Amino acid sequence: MQELYADVIIDISHEAIDRAFQYVIPEKLVSQIRTGCQVNIPFGRGNTMRTGYVIGISDRTEYDRTKIKTIDSVCTEGIAAPGRLVALAGWIKENYGSTMINALQTVMPVKKTVRSVVVRYVALAVDETDEIEYKYMKRNARAKLRLLRTLKGENIIPMSKVTGELGVSSATVKAMQEEGVITVTEDSCYRKVTSDAVRKEAFMAPDIELNDIQMSIINEFQDDVDKDVHRTYLLHGVTGSGKTEVYVQCIRRVIEQGKQAIVLIPEIALTYQTIKYFTRYFGERVTVVNSRLSSGERYDQFERAKKGDVDVVIGPRSALFTPFERLGLIIIDEEHESSYKSDNPPKYHARETAIERARLEGASVILGSATPSVESYKKAMSGEFRLWTMDERVSDRKMADTSIVDLREELRRGNRSIISDELAEDITDRLSRHEQIMLFINKRGFNSFVSCRNCGEVVKCPHCDVSMTKHMASNGGKLVCHYCGYTVEEPSKCPSCGSRLIGGYGVGTEKVEQEINRMFPVARTLRMDKDTTSKKNSHEQILESFGRGDADILIGTQMIVKGHDFANVTLVGILLADLTLFDGDYRAGERTFDLLTQAAGRAGRGDVPGKVVIQTYKPDNYAIVAAANQDYRSFYETESAYRSFMRYPPEWNMLVIMAVGEDEEQLANTMDRMYSHIRGNHMNVRHLAVIGPAEPALAKVKDLYRKVLYIKHRDYQVLVDVKNCVEEWLRDDETREINSGINVFFDFNPMNMY
Template sequence: MMKKFIAQVIVDNKTSNTDKPYTYLIKEEMLEDIREGMRVVVPFGMGNRLIKGIVINIEEYEKEFTKFKYIEDVLDDKPIISKEMIDLSFWMRDYYLSSYLDALHLVMPPGNIKEINTYINLKKEWKEKIGDLGPKEKEIFDILIKNDGISFENLKKLNKDKNLRRKVISLEEKGLIRTTLEIDTKIRKKYERYVHLCNREVLLDELLLDIDKRANKQIEILEFLYNIDEISMKELLRTTNTSLSVVKTLEEKGKVAIYEKEVLRDPIPDDICKYNKHELTKQQKYCVETIYSDIKKGKCDKFLIHGVTGSGKTEIYLQLIEKIIASGKQAIVLVPEISLTPQTVERFVGRFGDNVAVLHSKLSNGERFDEWRRIKEDKVKIAVGARSAVFAPFNNLGIIIIDEEHENSYKSSMNPKYDAIKVAEKRCEIEGASLVLGTATPSIETYYRTKLSEIKLLTLDERINNKNLPMMSIIDMREELDKGNKSILSIELYKAIEENLKNKKQTILFLNRRGYSTFVSCRKCGYVVKCDNCDVSMTYHFKENKLKCHYCGMSLKPPEVCPKCGSKYIKYFGIGTEKIEETIKNYFPQARVARMDLDTTSKKNSHIKILNRMKKGEIDILIGTQMITKGLDFPLVTLVGIIAADTSLNLPDFRSAERTFQLLTQVGGRAGRGDFEGKVIVQTYNPSHFSIQMAKNYEYNEFYETEIMMRKEFKYPPFIDILDIVIYGPEEERVINSAKKVHSDIVKQLEKESRRDLVENIFGPNPAPLEKLKNNYRWQILFKCNKNDLDLLKGVIKRVCIDNSQSKHYKGIKFNIDVNPNSIL
């Protein structure tokens, strides 16, 4: 009996009842062409409509008879995603309870699966390498000569050879062609016009024979081109100071050829200076040697570099990566904020040149596509970027480095709600790579794992060149009120800013709240202006004179009279970065003031412009939100002011003390990084809180010991896992009834499993803290469980919420499931 093979295919259909692998038979003539990670066309459903999908598994099928349908066509000449990345996506699907398509989308090329095309192009030097081609290869090559840039799909329509894929691979191996991916019809390759001489075999004098001696520019261009291979039209016109018409005239005479050439969009600035290698301190050297020693032994371990701010963690990363690249492997570096990317990119490009690709959300679709392709085609060895860069398509990964590992921006807020650190750990495990985490303020969960010896701890407790950590001063704002000071600034902070301006030094002021006023209220009846879509108070933005919802984006003009009682006593309460900016400009009119928050960095590259101005000393006082708190290194910053340390402390969240400690330590660490001493002034209404007092003296270990005891006492991570289900929809009553049904069904399932202990650790259903968002009412159920019960609980939740999501009981209802959320608000 002839062997049969089947492929499991995930079809491109987003409905939840088709979210499963479908099995198809592979035709005999396709056996050698199909690989895991390739796209195929398959007949789907009762009508056998043709639909695209991706092959996730191939195996032998031993039964004699089957009703399986056959795969109709193969769309790629090689896999677009690796087996390892397929495995990673399926692990994410199981761990974060997402759909197959949502998980696969993260590891796929940017764009739409429907619009990915494999393109075949002739290499420039094909004439030199053509040699002897077989008749079948010659047929393919003739098509390629007529259709340079043809898609693999269209080539198959013009050439019916059953072994076409193998012939294409053969031509690629001979160096005659190259294959690339085109992603999404809206994202086109970028082309520029290039020029080269038509005939380089003749002598220059012979080339100039029929050129009029008075045609000086034509002669100049030919002499210039005679010494180079090719040049862009733009560069040629600029270098020879000539016009397009002169080059066109030479083209008409058959002297030069003008042609289109693909150029990659490059999001990396051209003016990056070389970043010299620094001599390592004893502690830095120990970190590099310890980590690389394990890598050489093939141990693939996990490390935490716990280094105070300014201790030189970046130089450790750079020198580690230098060793990794020398061994033939590749590296991924994650940073938490878009504001950190330019500085990190500068250092990595300054050290490694064009061996670096950048991946983050502020890139255009075209830039993201080109950077992804540079990685996929092995043109770079290092990828630097935010959270999603963890999926960079390297095929020989050696290390993943995650800077500022404590940051909550590594957790995705979109489905699947993955934690980039956990995903990086899994990817390293699958691909045999090492994981390095670095921070001055480790998350409690990560530091706890070092105590369990799951992660190796490396400590840097000194700044480079033995510089002192900045002195931190805690100001009790209650005492300021007693003194009659109702200003946003304490007397000490005001005087320190004044002194800094005199000394021509820079100041950073931090407040984690954008806008002008945090809410608008009527003093007569207490009415607060809220968003109709979200039922949260709207923030006033002075510059635009608008109230804005920071959740759905709705905006409206502020009322002049109270909509409820008609009173004119409308008042603006609270402060945001915009109000701080106005106040500082009034207090210090001579100062050059800039603001960096979501409102001022919405345009492309706006954050880079602000940071460059800061670096050049063109800003005296930088006011900002969370995006200025970490990693930034400005030698002239000697003063940091934290306007309201209580903003994070007063949140009803078990991580509020940890976040406050991290915030104060990280923001404070921006001061005194150059040749001058730094100072940090923290304004608070709760100066005696342990997180503030321990941050003042940079006592991380003492903070950890206090916090870990409280986590153990109240059963919070890292001692247990938390699952959060938010049930939401546009009809309030239906949402409430659905939440109650979900709770009831989960309880029944757990009782069937005889797990009453898990039932006792279910909290809810209750209205979510943000009860209405984007016109959806929201109810929440929280679960606590021991780590060894997590899979059991997820299995029950999957059966109740996901497998039954098409039930009539849940019409119009959606579920948002989060495993170990960053916040339960």
């Protein structure tokens, strides 16, 4: 039998993730060892027995066989969380394409140990203080006297209060220590990641009054939990139907079983509202994880989860890898969102990865959305997912009335403003009634692009094949590339022909804000986009301010339309519904329907009925009509027929192979050879479509050229085989030398076209 070798990471030390050690797999253990399993191995000069995790198995070694040690045994007790995450990394590597190290770095978000925060406390060390107090009074030792009297009342106080509020110096504290009057102790604590306003909400929630549909869903989930049945549920509920209340009750059932839950949200902007809501029911047993936290804050939250100090973790995609030991439930809110797909290799999707993690952990998954992804709804229709439907708002609240405004008619009447006459009248009406308004446009900045009216030249980024966007408030009136961040002054004349007939076209959030301030000077406005939310806690501050009523109108990009609940918002204006409709992307219709439906759902969530105004140049488009009618089923049927006819996911599966390099000619040669290699090795696979090589919509980004191959087939495993074939070809010594400097990435069923 051919000898096999295992790549082993010792004890999952975060600092050592990039370093694996190779061990011989003894014949007696071959059937037991697999990726992710925990093993006992001799390590170091003294062959000290250590535990480690297998991250790869091969029949080749680059080392002297006589110097390779042998695995001692397989750990018999249950695999700890790190081991299950290693197994998950192996699944990600296989199904999405990446190195094992990249996959490990994805599932182990904390790369190194961070020193804990140490808090010092001062306490009395004596029982009788009268004599000491008299001595301090006699010596006029005011600081010592002040500290002593405070400690007589409180017994123990933080050092921060001693040196701050009491104004006692460190030298004085040290002197009192030496006198034996006080003791100073240290204690480590976790860094705070939620605001005081959120923590005040703890345990303040009233009992949730559930309707019959909610109770039916929760009872079914409870029944499955009691029977130890784990599956994936799709909760399709219209906006305002009470999905979050269902989440809370399902989490309660899981916690009662001694298990833990992860709640994924699509946007950091939703963190404040979500954590505030869940804290009311789970108090200090809920925490948050996201990229805005410092490395120390992230480390603390993962440590709390690992030790069982929290029951619920909330956050975007990366929170999926929280190292819970007893994970019982993963909830993915707004599961249709493209942000759940990673932009960087490995380009995993949190939805499928969550389902795999749940399988490894013996947990359940709830996918929730008012506009489920076509992929998830198809699986629900086939019975692969259990479908729950909530088609009415809670408390018998009506869905908002919707009006579609044809912007072509506005132009014919001479209205060139971004605000239609109908929307302007509605804004005036809501302002007079002291009700709030949300205006959504999915484009930040002032102008979409700057071009010359004489020669038609568009000002592009010199490093990327993309037009630059004009910004005003954020950087003093400059052009910015949204891909690499390159910034330049707006030219006064055309760089190509020298004409002064150059200016900005299109519209973004900044220009909308300027127009609103011109038309409604008494209105108080807030803007929420990537430019205004770059600082820590800026999302929270803007939303808190709007929730308090400090502004009448909130203007923003898609981050304002996802999941927010403001009872006083009675009007939502969708200014350019077509912005996502013609993206040159097979998901453009779905993305448009999702955004419009979600935006419409922000209106009328309180006691006052709401209205939605959708402004568009394509009032008859199926996605816009279905969104206006809140008719998901109609949209799904039309969209599914289109996907089937065009052989797009989920009817077919798609693999995009993108190569990136500095040398355009070398890149073209590499992709031509790759195409020939795929064709040569898969020519007998029926219905395999290989399209390209082609230039993507963005042929150059950050001075790197890009080319893509599109591969389609019904069977996902066929595409995995193609990926494996390409990876093996890339590892070949001759290929590696020819392709030096070229990086290759894989993307299965992409959320955005290239």
